[in-house]
Amino acid sequence: MHIKVKLFATFRNGRFKEAGQERQEGTNCRKIILELGLTEEEIGIILVNGRHASLDHLLQDGDTLSLFPLVGGG
Amino acid sequence: MDKILRVNMTDLTTKLETVPAEWAGLGGRGLTSTIVAAEVPADCHALGPNNKLVFAPGLLTGTAAANSGRLSAGAKSPLTGGIKESNAGGTAAQMLARLGIKALIIEGLPKEDKWYSLHVNMDGVTIQEETELLGKGNFAVIEALEARLGKKTGILTIGPAGELKMTAANISVKDPDSKIRSHGRGGLGAVMGSKKIKFITIDDTGAPKVQIADPEKFKTAARTFAKALLDHPVSGEGLPTYGTNVLVNILNEAGGLPTRNFTTGQFEAHDKISGETMHDTIVARGGKPKHGCHAGCIIQCSQVYHDKDGKYVTSGFEYETIWGLGADCCIDNLDDIAKADNIMDDIGIDSIETAVMFGVAMEAGILQWGDSKEMLRLLTEEIGKGTALGRILGGGAGSVGRTYGVTRVPVVKNQGIPAYDPRSVKGIGITYATSTMGADHTSGYTIATNILNVGGHVDPLKKDGQVELSRNLQIATAAVDSTGMCIFIAFPALDIPECLPALIDMINARYGIALTGDDVTNLGKHILKVERQFNIEAGLTNKHDRLPEFFKTEPVAPHNAVWDFTDEEIDEFWNF
Incomplete structure (x- = not known):
């Protein structure tokens, strides 16, 4: 399946802003996060197609996964 | 000994009062709202003689507690018709607290068509007639007053928008770099303008240190509190690196970034105005990615934004301003948004209300979507000069919506809805x-x-x-x-579980309660x-x-x- 991964804030350092990836069916968010060299603790927000998702969320073909560190504003 | 300063603009007298027992445990918003509720008739005209403008530093302001230097301003709001408290950083709050001033209450309206200034020092508060700085922008006022009274002078000032009693006018507070922080929302600048006070200066020479009832307990609690602020990823790392504007990309991804006057939840050009782009731009141009709005701030969410030539454009460049002029007005030019931020500081108008207003103005056809040059012209030539159109625009989003028959007007109680759908x-x-x-x-x-x-x-x-x-x-x-x-x-x-108890411990140690x-x-x-x-x-x-x-x-x-x-x-x- 094909997914799109988008990284934000410090996660972009030494990585990328946006990348298309080919993945096996049944891949969850955690697997992708760990393969990016990120730890679970570093993750602030996981969005799949603009909706909050958990580390165990199974990705589907065509999904967009957006990852943010713990940041905020107001 | 803490005191209340009371200024009567009707008979041009001032009084120094003791703090009533029921106000002793209050500060900041708690105190301004209590005073407004007790002393202002709720049905009065917000720009008439019966409204009062109240300033109050917080319960911990003036102490060594991290991030405690905010000043509350309160009154009946000419924008909402209800009560208003708006707080800001800058240097004034800590100076007032050191002077033992629990609140400054300004009441009445001058009988003569003259303008005034107030000066606060160890002896209390005095009223002077002001002629020289009328009509001037806030940056010029600050520069002139520092030349007149010294670099360390604390300053609260209104620009042309406040003088003209526009309901989106704010009150500007001088910050540690002699730039501007704002009591932004609710039109409090118009209330100050109605009382014909162009500026308030503060001299804290000779002021004692703020008294702490239990210094050891205070120190321990203050250390725990500061550690919590630095340990949390948002206040310790995210905010100092990207400022509040990191939210552009987050809200855009989540589909909650109001765009084109709240008609859609994502902005195509989000990356051009994002916190990440702004951070890289600031660093490349030699600005400051982190910066505090008051002494003792350890979060440092503010920043100093430079132009292509490395010259100062604005500071305290916030997500809500960038969202509003950016996504909501479809402007993708961060440099023009920064210029607008500077102009709004100078003419003294709320950057949230004004940004929401421009989205409505674009829908009304006053200017085209994304036309940042015309937006800058309207700010300078119409609002800044108080033309008839400028006064409509300076009345905020609701004013423009009513005048032009727009039905999509994002306001509640006539105040513009910010940055989150x-x-x-x-x-x-x-x-x-x-x-x-x-x-x-x-x-x-x-x-x-x-x-x-x-x-x-x-x-x-x-x-x-x-x-x-x-x-x-x-x-x-x-x-x-x-x-x-x-x-x-x-x-x-x-x-962080230790954070709030440490805050309460600091209050207890400060007052012995x-x-x-x-x-x-x-x-x-x-x-x-x-x-x-x-x-x-x-x-x-x-x-x-x-x-x-x-x-x-x-x-x-x-x-x-x-x-x-x-x-x-x-x-x-x-x-x-």
Whole structure:
């Protein structure tokens, strides 16, 4: 399946802003996060197609996964 | 000994009063709202003789407590018709606190057509006639007053917008770099203008240190508190690196970034105005990515933004301003947005109300979507000069909507809705609807829990739990706004167990009292109820705790969400 991964804030350092990836069916968010060299603790927000998702969320073909560190504003 | 300074602009007299016992335990918003509710008739005209403008530093302001240097300003708002408290950084709060001034109350209206200034020092407050600086922008006022009275002078000032009593006018506060912070929302600059006070200067020469009842206990608590601020990823790392503008990309991804006057939830050019882009631009041009709005701030969410030639353009360049002029007006030029931010500081007009207003003005056809050059011209040539069109624009989003027959006008209680779409981030919709301040994201910032996963998570697209979330945050915020603390201490306070007890310990050590967590919650509840009662007496009832109709009927992309709370569900908010 094909997914799109988008990284934000410090996660972009030494990585990328946006990348298309080919993945096996049944891949969850955690697997992708760990393969990016990120730890679970570093993750602030996981969005799949603009909706909050958990580390165990199974990705589907065509999904967009957006990852943010713990940041905020107001 | 703490004191109250009272200025009567009708007979041009001043008084120094002792602090009544019932005000002794209050500061900041708790004190300004209590004084306004007690002394201002709720049905008065906000620009008439019976309104009062009140300034109060927080309970911890002037101490070594990190991030405690905020000043509250309060009055009846000419924008909302209800009670208003707006707080800001800068140098004035700490100077007033060191002078032992618990509150400065300005009442009445001058009989003659003359302008005045106030000067506050160890001896109290005096009134002088002012002629030289009338009509001047805030930067020129600060420069002239520093030349007149010295570099260290604290300054509160209004620009042309305040002099002309525009309902989006703000009150500017000089910051440690002689630039500007703002009591932005609710048109308090117009109230100061109605009293014909161009500026207030503060000289704290000879002021003693703020007294601490138990210095050892204070020191320990202050250390724990500061550690919590630095340890939390949002206040310790995210905010100092990217500022509040990191939210552009987050809200865009979550589909809650109001775009093109709230007609869609994502902005195509988000990357051009994002916090990440802004950070890289600031660093490349030799600006400052981190910067504090007051001495003692350790979060440093502010920044100094330079132009291509490395020259200062603006500081305190916030997400809400960038969102509003950016996504909501479809402007993708961050340099022009920065110029606008500077002009708004100079003419003294709220950058949130004005940004929301421009979205409505574009829908009205006053200028084209995305036309940043015309936006800059309207600011300088129309609002800044007080032309007839400028006064309509300077009245805010509601004013433009009414004048031009626009039906999509994002306001609650006539105050512009900021930077988070209430259809796709439903908790903040409850805050907009119910806040005593009119649409105000800071009064119960559910974005923390709806979007940022701070203090747990409540799904932004569902109704469940939103009323309770907003209620708890509004109660806590009313209490925090009374301490002089920056509201961003809420991020660590929601996640780090030691943070809030340390804040309460500091208050107890400062005053030699024994408040508990419950006392602080009860203070927050009490403040909200006092403000609510004022609003009811002013004619703002639960019927005004509603979002504009279009949020119910126009689904917002990408989630096609609508505002689907019933009136009864919203009214549940006040059951506490």
